[in-house]
Amino acid sequence: MSDATLxxxxxxxxxxxxxxxxxxxxxxxxxxxxxxxxxxxxxxxxKQFLITGMAWxxxxxxxxxxxxxxxxxxxxxxxxxxxxxxxxxxxxKISPEFYxxxxxxxxTILVFFVLTAGLSGTFANFLIPLQIGARDxxxxxxxxxxxxxxxxxxxxxxxxxFISTGPASGGWTSYPPLSALAQASEGSKLGMDLxxxxxxxxxxxxxxxxxxxxxxILNMRTKGMxxxxxxxxxxxxxxxxxxxxxxxxxxxxxxxxxxxxRNLGTSFFLSDIYIAxxxxxxxxxxxxxxxxxxxxxxxxxxxxxxxxTMGIVSxxxxxxxxxxxxxxLAMVGSLFxxxxxxxxxxxxHMFVTGLNPFLGSVFTLLTLLIAVPSAIKVFNWLTTIWRGxxxxxxxxxxxxxxxxxxxxxxxTGIFLGNSTIDIHLHDTMFNIAHFHLVMGVAAFFGMFAGxxxxxxxxxxxxxxxxxxxxxxxxxxxxxxxIFWPMHYQGFAGMPRRYFDKSSWVxxxxxxxxxxxxxxxxxxxxxxxxxxxxxxxxSIYKGRKSTVQxxxxxxxxxxxxxxxxxxxxxDGEIPEVxxxxxxxxxxxxxxxxxxxxxGANESVEH
Amino acid sequence: MVSxxxxxxxxxxxxxxxxxDRMHPxxxxxxxxxxxxIMMFAGLTSAFIVKSNKExxxxxxxxxxxxxxxxxxFLSSLxxxxxxxxxxxxxxxxxxxxxxxxxxxGIAFLVLQWKGFNLLWNDEHxxxxxxxxxxxLYVIFGLHLVHVLGGVVALLVIFLKRFFGRxxxxxxxxxxxxxxxxxFIDFLWIYLLIFFIVIN
Numbered sequence: 001m002s003d004a005t006l007x008x009x010x011x012x013x014x015x016x017x018x019x020x021x022x023x024x025x026x027x028x029x030x031x032x033x034x035x036x037x038x039x040x041x042x043x044x045x046x047k048q049f050l051i052t053g054m055a056w057x058x059x060x061x062x063x064x065x066x067x068x069x070x071x072x073x074x075x076x077x078x079x080x081x082x083x084x085x086x087x088x089x090x091x092x093k094i095s096p097e098f099y100x101x102x103x104x105x106x107x108t109i110l111v112f113f114v115l116t117a118g119l120s121g122t123f124a125n126f127l128i129p130l131q132i133g134a135r136d137x138x139x140x141x142x143x144x145x146x147x148x149x150x151x152x153x154x155x156x157x158x159x160x161x162f163i164s165t166g167p168a169s170g171g172w173t174s175y176p177p178l179s180a181l182a183q184a185s186e187g188s189k190l191g192m193d194l195x196x197x198x199x200x201x202x203x204x205x206x207x208x209x210x211x212x213x214x215x216x217i218l219n220m221r222t223k224g225m226x227x228x229x230x231x232x233x234x235x236x237x238x239x240x241x242x243x244x245x246x247x248x249x250x251x252x253x254x255x256x257x258x259x260x261x262r263n264l265g266t267s268f269f270l271s272d273i274y275i276a277x278x279x280x281x282x283x284x285x286x287x288x289x290x291x292x293x294x295x296x297x298x299x300x301x302x303x304x305x306x307x308x309t310m311g312i313v314s315x316x317x318x319x320x321x322x323x324x325x326x327x328x329l330a331m332v333g334s335l336f337x338x339x340x341x342x343x344x345x346x347x348x349h350m351f352v353t354g355l356n357p358f359l360g361s362v363f364t365l366l367t368l369l370i371a372v373p374s375a376i377k378v379f380n381w382l383t384t385i386w387r388g389x390x391x392x393x394x395x396x397x398x399x400x401x402x403x404x405x406x407x408x409x410x411x412t413g414i415f416l417g418n419s420t421i422d423i424h425l426h427d428t429m430f431n432i433a434h435f436h437l438v439m440g441v442a443a444f445f446g447m448f449a450g451x452x453x454x455x456x457x458x459x460x461x462x463x464x465x466x467x468x469x470x471x472x473x474x475x476x477x478x479x480x481x482i483f484w485p486m487h488y489q490g491f492a493g494m495p496r497r498y499f500d501k502s503s504w505v506x507x508x509x510x511x512x513x514x515x516x517x518x519x520x521x522x523x524x525x526x527x528x529x530x531x532x533x534x535x536x537x538s539i540y541k542g543r544k545s546t547v548q549x550x551x552x553x554x555x556x557x558x559x560x561x562x563x564x565x566x567x568x569x570d571g572e573i574p575e576v577x578x579x580x581x582x583x584x585x586x587x588x589x590x591x592x593x594x595x596x597x598g599a600n601e602s603v604e605h
Numbered sequence: 606m607v608s609x610x611x612x613x614x615x616x617x618x619x620x621x622x623x624x625x626d627r628m629h630p631x632x633x634x635x636x637x638x639x640x641x642x643i644m645m646f647a648g649l650t651s652a653f654i655v656k657s658n659k660e661x662x663x664x665x666x667x668x669x670x671x672x673x674x675x676x677x678x679f680l681s682s683l684x685x686x687x688x689x690x691x692x693x694x695x696x697x698x699x700x701x702x703x704x705x706x707x708x709x710x711g712i713a714f715l716v717l718q719w720k721g722f723n724l725l726w727n728d729e730h731x732x733x734x735x736x737x738x739x740x741x742l743y744v745i746f747g748l749h750l751v752h753v754l755g756g757v758v759a760l761l762v763i764f765l766k767r768f769f770g771r772x773x774x775x776x777x778x779x780x781x782x783x784x785x786x787x788x789f790i791d792f793l794w795i796y797l798l799i800f801f802i803v804i805n
Contacts, residue, residue, distance in 0.1 A: 138631065139630070210637075216630065220630060247644070249645030265733045
């Protein structure tokens with residue numbers, strides 16, 4: 001059926017307009033505004049999320065380069081910093097206030113704006129309708145609103161970078177009382193209010209998106225696409241959306257209470273405070289209450305970041321190994337288990353904030369249990385590529401890199417999840433190493449894999465492979481060079497967030513190591529700019545995609561025209577007859593999901 | 606907007622082709638949104654419970670006017686129920702009447718809530734000072750009020766579209782989605798009021 005559609009249309013499409021005209025779903029006229037700005041097409045919205053996320057990634061990444069300059073070279077001055085940042089870097093040295101603003105915004109930007117909105121926003125929007133066989137999302141309008149709330153939130157957060165007192169600087173967790181009292185620090189003044197308001201809009205955006213993802217996946221699947229015939233990307237995104245829907249509102253309530261405390265004089269989180277020699281009238285509040293509200297989102301949040309990439313990587317590993325995914329149902333089950341457990345472990349971030357030791361042991365148990373589904377996933381990924389005919393494309397390399405980094409970062413989670421060992425490791429560089437590897441770098445690898453893999457579907461062209469390989473190897477080696485040494489620093493007790501550790505004898509020994517980390521950070525950052533160049537250059541000048549299904553994949557998105565219009569399929573939406581992982585089966589390289597089960601097929605799915 | 610209409614139609618056909626008895630995606634979306642709103646209030650009310658076990662917890666007397674507003678909101682939901690029924694029976698003038706009535710009762714609820722807040726603030730001197738039940742009341746009831754306000758705006762849009770719109774739409778889905786939300790904020794309110802009375 002899909003073949004028939006294919007022959008009705010030229011395989012190479014030179015202009016989108018030609019294509020739009022022969023499209024029977026969207027024969028209306030589109031202006032630049034309705035097509036690219038206020039578009040309700042899920043594919044355009046996905047690209048909007050992706051490109052906004054990229055802009056944020058550059059800002060957030062640049063911030064890490066700046067504070068690494070301070071950490072690597074605390075006694076040197078860089079005059080160009082003063083030229084750019086003025087009084088924030090007087091004499092070419094980053095000021096303490098600026099340093100805290102940089103680390104806070106680095107965390108906020110990367111966690112929320114890049115790896116939540118940029119990642120889920122891109123792949124959920126782009127892939128859900130294409131992979132389940134729908135014309136668009138359940139509500140294209142809500143979907144558009146979701147992006148524009150994200151944009152509004154972005155503008156507010158971005159503007160906070162330019163105010164005289166600077167952006168929020170109490171850490172991405174924004175614990176009160178530091179974040180609640182304007183007199184506590186420069187960053188707790190207007191910057192903090194903007195942070196909270198921006199986050200409120202961000203949450204609205206993320207909820208509108210999540211609602212759509214869940215109801216689209218559950219309600220809009222094409223004929224034959226049962227839940228267990230969905231590609232694992234869909235399952236990853238599905239559980240991500242559920243987590244977001246259940247946990248983001250709780251952060252919203254925390255943010256509202258904090259806004260009240262800051263601006264209206266309530267004492268939800270404040271009690272018995274002396275600041276600058278003055279006693280505050282606030283009484284009866286509890287700062288730990290905020291931590292509970294924050295981490296009830298904050299912990300699921302790290303899974304909101306990693307689950308979509310787990311789905312993406314599962315899909316890509318199978319495609320480029322030309323083998324079915326190993327243990328499909330185990331993969332779905334482990335995603336489900338991670339989803340449930342992630343809602344029950346938030347207090348492991350609070351082991352040293354005065355938690356009842358008995359509660360601590362319960363949370364330790366639940367936390368360590370996450371190792372089980374994680375190990376199942378790693379085992380299945382490795383078994384999937386085992387003895388496969390691997391095609392080492394950039395997408396595949398990044399997926400294998402994902403598994404490597406996820407193992408390295410995940411193992412240290414077993415240390416940190418243990419409430420007794422955490423007493424020593426809490427808030428040290430060990431922790432930084434752990435979470436950057438397991439959810440930061442790993443999620444980026446998954447995202448890169450996804451971009452390289454679906455780029456032909458997004459833009460009808462390919463990205464440059466050579467730059468892709470350089471990008472992969474420098475990023476992989478760089479990531480290990482940056483974060484591996486931090487484990488040793490953490491074991492030695494070196495704290496995170498400190499501005500200048502050079503006066504401590506016990507941390508002096510790491511001065512050269514810190515220099516090395518900083519230099520590698522700069523190289524890796526430059527490499528990402530190269531990736532961005534590759535991305536944007538390839539949109540316009542990349543090698544044209546001339547085949548509908550360049551990777552010989554089985555899933556539905558590759559049955560659409562090379563440059564699909566709004567509505568995705570020209571004729572009827574294809575029907576699905578099998579699961580998405582029929583690779584190397586019965587002597588055939590792959591069998592698309594749209595092909596009916598043959599009479600003599602060996603196993604039926 | 607034309608594109609939306611087109612697309613919705615094709616969406617609907619494909620959805621009808623495959624699942625005849627399934628819930629409409631928009632209705633389903635509303636239910637998930639409701640789950641999300643419940644989580645927010647669950648967060649707030651659990652914060653309330655945690656704090657109410659601490660020392661120096663200050664309770665609050667709920668003004669009687671909140672009982673009146675409860676009755677008004679309940680009545681509004683009842684009227685909404687009749688509105689949906691008339692819509693389904695294609696009795697459009699009745700539907701319009703009930704819709705307007707429901708809208709007015711919704712606005713009345715907002716006014717009564719505002720009066721309640723004023724009573725608390727001026728007569729019982731419960732201000733934003735402190736972190737007890739009174740302050741939680743302002744935040745929790747206030748956020749509920751914002752949700753009712755959103756519902757009132759949506760009702761107004763539906764009503765105006767019905768009254769002035771050139772195209773008469775007989776699709777029951779938007780009305781049912783609206784009604785679901787309206788019943789939900791009613792239930793939510795009753796839960797919150799009982800919660801405050803019991804835990805306080």
